[in-house]
Amino acid sequence: MSGSTRTMRAAAIDAFGPAEALTVRDLPLPSAGTGEVLVRVRTAGVQPTDAAIRAGWTPPGATIGFPQILGNEFAGIVAEVGPGAVGFAVGDEVAGYRVLGCYAEYVNVPAEQVVHKPAGVSWLTAGALSASGQTAHTALERLGAVEGETLLVHGAAGGVGSMAVQLAVARGVRVVGTTAPVNHEYVRSLGAVPVEYGSGQLRRIRAAAPQGVDAALDTAGHGNLRTAVELVEDRNRIGTVVDIGLTRELGCLWINSNRSAARLRELLDLCDRGELAVTIRATHPLDEAYKAHLDVETGHGRGKNALVISTDDDAVTGVPPAGGRTP
Numbered sequence: 001m002s003g004s005t006r007t008m009r010a011a012a013i014d015a016f017g018p019a020e021a022l023t024v025r026d027l028p029l030p031s032a033g034t035g036e037v038l039v040r041v042r043t044a045g046v047q048p049t050d051a052a053i054r055a056g057w058t059p060p061g062a063t064i065g066f067p068q069i070l071g072n073e074f075a076g077i078v079a080e081v082g083p084g085a086v087g088f089a090v091g092d093e094v095a096g097y098r099v100l101g102c103y104a105e106y107v108n109v110p111a112e113q114v115v116h117k118p119a120g121v122s123w124l125t126a127g128a129l130s131a132s133g134q135t136a137h138t139a140l141e142r143l144g145a146v147e148g149e150t151l152l153v154h155g156a157a158g159g160v161g162s163m164a165v166q167l168a169v170a171r172g173v174r175v176v177g178t179t180a181p182v183n184h185e186y187v188r189s190l191g192a193v194p195v196e197y198g199s200g201q202l203r204r205i206r207a208a209a210p211q212g213v214d215a216a217l218d219t220a221g222h223g224n225l226r227t228a229v230e231l232v233e234d235r236n237r238i239g240t241v242v243d244i245g246l247t248r249e250l251g252c253l254w255i256n257s258n259r260s261a262a263r264l265r266e267l268l269d270l271c272d273r274g275e276l277a278v279t280i281r282a283t284h285p286l287d288e289a290y291k292a293h294l295d296v297e298t299g300h301g302r303g304k305n306a307l308v309i310s311t312d313d314d315a316v317t318g319v320p321p322a323g324g325r326t327p
């Protein structure tokens with residue numbers, strides 16, 4: 001079978017541009033290379049990072065080549081196992097991550113970036129968990145919030161914020177989360193005390209945390225680190241995943257997601273036990289991936305956007321024949 005004649009549907013860009021630059025077309029279907037598995041993608045999460053790449057940003061160490069398929073997290077079913085890839089068989093249900101390439105019917109990925117999906121975790125949860133979940137998990141590790149302490153999360157309703165709140169609350173940490181009023185009930189349901197962001201937020205946070213704030217995570221930018229440094233004494237316990245410029249000025253931590261299969265496995269297990277949930281604010285078919293980018297680029301909203309790329313109705317096992325296309 002010739003790999004070059006197999007095609008799949010994928011959402012890609014031919015040049016950097018606005019959300020509408022992301023269009024669906026037939027592209028060559030990859031094979032599972034050495035140490036890789038090929039996954040038939042069921043769902044893929046969408047995040048601001050994907051939109052930033054679409055608009056012209058290149059992640060450190062990555063190379064953008066047009067047409068470029070976007071997307072950095074997925075869940076699906078193993079369709080091929082490459083030479084030397086251990087621990088997986090065709091038909092296994094998995095979740096995983098890559099820097100690019102996940103908004104597609106198939107993705108090839110090193111086996112060490114894939115873990116088995118617990119049967120009790122939904123496809124939507126598994127496909128939209130890795131990016132935000134691993135970022136929040138990394139951030140809590142760096143900030144070291146422990147039971148009995150108080151953590152401030154700027155942007156508590158968003159993809160990363162929703163994960164950070166739940167992971168911290170599960171460890172016995174009190175969380176104060178800034179959010180728009182429309183999301184207060186939602187953030188409260190995650191276990192945090194919601195506080196409206198914007199003018200006067202410092203006073204409101206102090207009122208919500210009279211015991212003081214031990215650590216702070218900024219997932220929103222907008223200069224929120226300036227509020228955090230008024231509240232947290234130790235700048236090594238203030239981190240941002242957004243505002244690298246202000247970290248230099250204020251001496252706070254810049255936090256990059258440190259993704260690993262072990263971290264993803266732990267997050268999936270928490271979901272399986274009902275101790276962590278991914279809020280999906282909207283789902284989109286692959287053909288409308290650009291709509292997910294338009295939504296993400298509002299900079300507001302609860303949890304995640306996700307693409308539903310294949311379902312139980314797409315009765316595909318393995319890969320399509322040479323010259324054929326996936327249904």
Ligand SMILES: NC(=O)c1ccc[n+]([C@@H]2O[C@H](COP(=O)([O-])OP(=O)(O)OC[C@H]3O[C@@H](n4cnc5c(N)ncnc54)[C@H](OP(=O)(O)O)[C@@H]3O)[C@@H](O)[C@H]2O)c1
Nearest residue numbers: 048155157158159160179180197220222241256257300301
């Ligand atoms: N460094 C890394 O490794 C890494 C990894 C993943 C993501 N990121 C970055 O982290 C950021 C957050 O990602 P995300 O997926 O969580 O985005 P998101 O889902 O869009 O969430 C952003 C949140 O920010 C809130 N917000 C908007 N304006 C605000 C303001 N002035 N003050 C406080 N909060 C405000 C919004 O809350 P309301 O809806 O309540 O307005 C929204 O929920 C993005 O910039 C992303 O690129 C970095």
